[in-house]
Amino acid sequence: MALLAFAPTLSAQEAGSSAAAPAIGEQDIIVTARKRDERLQDVPAAIAAVSSQEIARYSTNTITQISSRVPQLQVGSVSGPGGGSINLRGIGSPGTSPSVDQAVSINIDGIQVSQGNAINMGIYDLDRVEVLKGPQALFYGKNSLGGIISFVSADPGKEFEWRARAGYEFAQDRQQYEAMISTPVTEGLGLRVVGAYSKQDGWFHNVSNNVPGGTGISTSTAPKSEDYFVRGTLKFEGADGKFDAKLKASYAQLDRDNGPGGSTQLFDCPLGAPQLQVFAGNTGGVNDCKLDRNVVDPNISATTVAASPYYLGNGRPFLKQKQFLSSLQMTLRPTDTLTLTSVTGYYDFKEDFSWNVSAGELESLVTGSHVKDKQFTQELRAATSFESPFNVVVGSYYQFSEKKFEAPLVTTGFLTGFTGPLVLVDDRFRQKTEAYSFFGQGILTLSEQLEITAGGRYSVEDKWLHLTRYPSAFTGFAPTPVQIALDPNKVHFTDFSPEATIRFRPTRSITFYGAYREGFTSGGFNTAPASPGGDITYRQARARGFEAGVKGSLLDRQLSFDASVYTYKYDDLQLNAFDPVSISVKVRNAASARSKGAELALTFAPKALPGLTLRSNIAYNHARYLNYSDASCYAGQSIAQGCNRNLVPRFDPVTGAPVGSSYSSQDLSGTQLERAPDWTMSHGIMYDMPISSSMKFSLGGDGNYTGSFNPEPAHNPRALQRGVWRFNAFASLAASDDSWELSLIGRNLANKLRAATAFEYPLTGASFPGYATPGLGADLAGAPTEPRTVMLQLTLRNPLFK
Numbered sequence: 001m002a003l004l005a006f007a008p009t010l011s012a013q014e015a016g017s018s019a020a021a022p023a024i025g026e027q028d029i030i031v032t033a034r035k036r037d038e039r040l041q042d043v044p045a046a047i048a049a050v051s052s053q054e055i056a057r058y059s060t061n062t063i064t065q066i067s068s069r070v071p072q073l074q075v076g077s078v079s080g081p082g083g084g085s086i087n088l089r090g091i092g093s094p095g096t097s098p099s100v101d102q103a104v105s106i107n108i109d110g111i112q113v114s115q116g117n118a119i120n121m122g123i124y125d126l127d128r129v130e131v132l133k134g135p136q137a138l139f140y141g142k143n144s145l146g147g148i149i150s151f152v153s154a155d156p157g158k159e160f161e162w163r164a165r166a167g168y169e170f171a172q173d174r175q176q177y178e179a180m181i182s183t184p185v186t187e188g189l190g191l192r193v194v195g196a197y198s199k200q201d202g203w204f205h206n207v208s209n210n211v212p213g214g215t216g217i218s219t220s221t222a223p224k225s226e227d228y229f230v231r232g233t234l235k236f237e238g239a240d241g242k243f244d245a246k247l248k249a250s251y252a253q254l255d256r257d258n259g260p261g262g263s264t265q266l267f268d269c270p271l272g273a274p275q276l277q278v279f280a281g282n283t284g285g286v287n288d289c290k291l292d293r294n295v296v297d298p299n300i301s302a303t304t305v306a307a308s309p310y311y312l313g314n315g316r317p318f319l320k321q322k323q324f325l326s327s328l329q330m331t332l333r334p335t336d337t338l339t340l341t342s343v344t345g346y347y348d349f350k351e352d353f354s355w356n357v358s359a360g361e362l363e364s365l366v367t368g369s370h371v372k373d374k375q376f377t378q379e380l381r382a383a384t385s386f387e388s389p390f391n392v393v394v395g396s397y398y399q400f401s402e403k404k405f406e407a408p409l410v411t412t413g414f415l416t417g418f419t420g421p422l423v424l425v426d427d428r429f430r431q432k433t434e435a436y437s438f439f440g441q442g443i444l445t446l447s448e449q450l451e452i453t454a455g456g457r458y459s460v461e462d463k464w465l466h467l468t469r470y471p472s473a474f475t476g477f478a479p480t481p482v483q484i485a486l487d488p489n490k491v492h493f494t495d496f497s498p499e500a501t502i503r504f505r506p507t508r509s510i511t512f513y514g515a516y517r518e519g520f521t522s523g524g525f526n527t528a529p530a531s532p533g534g535d536i537t538y539r540q541a542r543a544r545g546f547e548a549g550v551k552g553s554l555l556d557r558q559l560s561f562d563a564s565v566y567t568y569k570y571d572d573l574q575l576n577a578f579d580p581v582s583i584s585v586k587v588r589n590a591a592s593a594r595s596k597g598a599e600l601a602l603t604f605a606p607k608a609l610p611g612l613t614l615r616s617n618i619a620y621n622h623a624r625y626l627n628y629s630d631a632s633c634y635a636g637q638s639i640a641q642g643c644n645r646n647l648v649p650r651f652d653p654v655t656g657a658p659v660g661s662s663y664s665s666q667d668l669s670g671t672q673l674e675r676a677p678d679w680t681m682s683h684g685i686m687y688d689m690p691i692s693s694s695m696k697f698s699l700g701g702d703g704n705y706t707g708s709f710n711p712e713p714a715h716n717p718r719a720l721q722r723g724v725w726r727f728n729a730f731a732s733l734a735a736s737d738d739s740w741e742l743s744l745i746g747r748n749l750a751n752k753l754r755a756a757t758a759f760e761y762p763l764t765g766a767s768f769p770g771y772a773t774p775g776l777g778a779d780l781a782g783a784p785t786e787p788r789t790v791m792l793q794l795t796l797r798n799p800l801f802k
Contacts, residue, residue: 001508031130032152035139035341035381035393040355040549044451044503044513045552046564046599048073050129052496057686057700058731059167059176059793061196063106063119063149065787068704068726068747070131071599071619071680073149074782075119076711076756082494085757086119089133089566090595090623090676091146091543093574098405099431099465099527100574101586103145103541109153109248109327111345112141112399113379118349121252121323124229125180125194127154133599134566135459135519135543137497138439141379141397145521145543145570153248156182156190156235160798167793168174174200174791188237197228204265206258207287208298222297223263223319225256249326258297259317259355267291268718268754268780275764275779276364289385291753291784293573300356300366306408307421311368312354319353337393340736341381341395349373359760365762369407376400393455394440401433408470427484428471429527435461449505450800456498456518464490465525465536476758486525486536493540495520510552518544521574526586538587539572559605567596575674576713576759577632585713585759591627593673615702616681623676629669635716636775637764642666643770650768660774663770667717675756677707694736711782712758719758726752739800743793748786755782 027039028050040049048070050060058557062064063086065177074087085092088103093103109119120629123129130150135144167176182192201221231250238244270290271278274296277287284616287296300315325347332340354368408426441455467484497518504512523540545568553560560651572589599619606612633643646665651658672678684702691697704726712719727749734741760778769774 002709003028016711029128031128033132033139033150036383038294041553041560041562041587042505042511044511044515044549046133046547046549046562046566048130048131048601048660052127055126055129056795057698057732057743057745058747059743059791061123063123065747066123066129066131066149068728069682071617071682071704072133072621073131074677074706074709074756075676076675081721085196085675086146086149087675088131088147088149089568089597089621090673091570091573091704092675093145093521098373098403099429099524101142101524103519103521104147104149105142105144107140107148107150108250108325109151109348110329110343110379111266111325111327113325113347113375114142115349118323121250121325122179123151124196125154125192125231127152134495134547134568135517136520136546137517138441138455138499141377141399141437142435143457143459143495143497143519143521143774145435145519145541147236153231153233153250154182154192155246156184156192156233158184158190160184162798163795164530165793165795167791169789169791170201171787171789172200172203174198176791176793177212183727188239189797190233190235192235193232193604194229194231194349195698198227200225202258202788203681204263204293204295206297207294222258222295223256223801224258225254225319226504227255228253237332239247243331245328246332247326247328250324252321252323254319254321256319257316259319259353263783264781265291265295265784266761266779266781267784269632269760270777270779271720274761275766275776276358289779291755293787298358298363300354301363304363304410304421308368308408308426309425309709311370311406311408312366312410313368315738316556317353320351320355322348322350324348337387338383339383339385340385341379343377343379343381345375347373347375357709364411366410367407369405370650371403371405373403374401387444391443391445392440395438395441397435397437399433399435403429403431403433405429405431423470427524427527428468428470428481430466431527432464433461435459435522443490451503452501452698453503454498454500456496459493459495459497459520461493461522462490463493463522463524488535488537491523491525491537493520493522495540495542503584507552509557510550512550514546514548516544516546517568523574524587526585535742536586538574539589541573541589542571543568556607557607558604562601563599569594575631588630589630590625590631591629592627593623593625595621595623595673595676597621597623609771613686615684615686617683618679618681619680620676621672622677625668625671625673628671630665632714633664633666633769634712635769635778636767637666637714637716637769637777638774639663639770639772643775647770661767662768664768671715672710674713674715675709675711677709679705679707679723681705696734696736698732698734700731701727703727710758711755712760712780714760716760716777716780717739717757718777719755719782721754724752724754726750735799737799739802740794741797743791743795745791745793747789749788751788753784753787755780756785758782 031040037626050069064075067075072089088104093100104112106118132148136148154639163180165178178196180194185191202223206222229252234247236245266289274287305312305315328344330342351371354632357365383393384391404429409424437457437459439457443511444452468481469484470481499517501515501585521541523538526536547566549564551562571592573593576585596619601617604614637643641664643666646666649661682704685699688698707723711722728747730745761781765778
């Protein structure tokens, strides 16, 4: 409020307050949020940009680590083919379904990847990361309900350049290596190649005992993994400036000796130990049911492997992912006032995993999967730059994708009463998606200070699902697979999302803006066991609302600021709901929700103390369900505890005998959205100083606060995560010409763990919910946040040999 009131007055003291086409200075961060190069402080939108220098200081190479730099960005991995979930301002999508498009999409070098699998793709040699908050329908191909995380990799430069980096992290026993070379090839043609390799033993202690009949535990630590990454970039610039092209191709591979269980942990057990272990009389287990660094990730027994060798391999839990992403961007300027751009993208993802889901040392349930996902996209844009007050940007977008998903569920005789393992479910899905859209924006420049833009995107999307069922214990044995007829097996979605923005720049250093935005995320199919003729669809989600803010710099550019307020309403928000009958997680729609709040970011670099930078970010977000009257109950939840809707008959899951009726739903209207803390903030300090004519020293640290939130879809009160501060720090010694740099980097130094995602463990909880008396609750599990890590890193650059 103070900035809004006094910014014009303070900035008026600055000399040269012209608002026309400002020159770009060394301190300016350039972003492409509106598909053109602009200074961050000139863009009329809420954007958090992380520069390449910030990324390097903390050795940031995962999206999860990026989230610690951006308040209100929550990233959580999950066990299974969904890959994970991203929440921004409290808005996200289920991370456990491979068919769901993320409400917060990932954009890599202009290519939209709306699946959560990209969370595990390493990020190296970046120019910057742009986090665009709120609906982003206009300029991004797959409309994103909650926002965009845009990764922009570095391009070849005009001169030869190289960099080599090696690091060692003590807690994970992680070795990390990275090398980059960039060189001109011919006049106008440049090449840049980066490669990275890392190997770790993992920060968790695998405390499993041997599974009866098995081959022992996989490793003593988890997750034990190797990562490979390579990206090549070719950039061509015509001598006359009329044509340029940029081709990028990336390949990432993750090989983990432990399955998804290597990153999942039981953190709350009503009986103090895993229920399946207790009921089996196994009192010698070592699973402590605490959020710590001890996990149980046993091998799969030989007899269970024999029931489904196609998925379970040799019985050692594993996770293997391969991702390939390529983009070709071509820009043609036939005249001085017209720019034509083509962006072509191809994404290929493959995943295989097997996992002993059994929470204790007694094997009870195992699973595995094969996932293949291919995506082709094409975008065409035309932009004018007339001297007249009115200009336009128009374009079209096309996407075709195909995903194949197979995931059986195998149980042992302990659960079924049979003498050996049985395949409970073996359904195989194939989904095709075809989407196209048209977008346009008009830009009216009324004066050097005032600009009004308006536009929208019209989208059409079709999805088809094909389901084949293989022989299993629950569906009846048969010698050949059977195609399951679904009604419907095709869904069709359309949407028009308008956007209007007004920007007022009284000086070169101050920008005021207000905007109205809409967006949508398409619906789809649940990839969970279905009955023939069943409807397994969920609806598309929509968003609409307003945003306003002021950003810029004051005090001769010593103080930069970005303040914004917003309110968005969401209809048919897509959420997770656990189905105890099919032992699967399904997607359902909440009728409506609202996210409203305010954000303030400040950076102060006083000229009186050269090298000192102070940074502060504070965000308040009130994200609540307006109407969610049919939310799933958590296991054992009684009528008095809120499970008092949708009375249904119940049957014993083993014998099939009737066991009366109970309620199955609760009303969560007015409650906080999952993974949506009210308060988040980050405060940091950095100081660079020369210590001699040939060396310099840097020191810095920050504290990040995340308020309390519940990551469990049914809002089980035992899953509530309390607010926590996390502290990071770094110190580096470097040559004055940056030819070498030695850094010590620490993250989460207080070792504060929280469950970023949570779910009720399958086959636990003694009764259905919705009875008068509370039943035994389910064991709760989730993916913990990264514990304390300390890394020593050495970087060498090309001035070293000059």
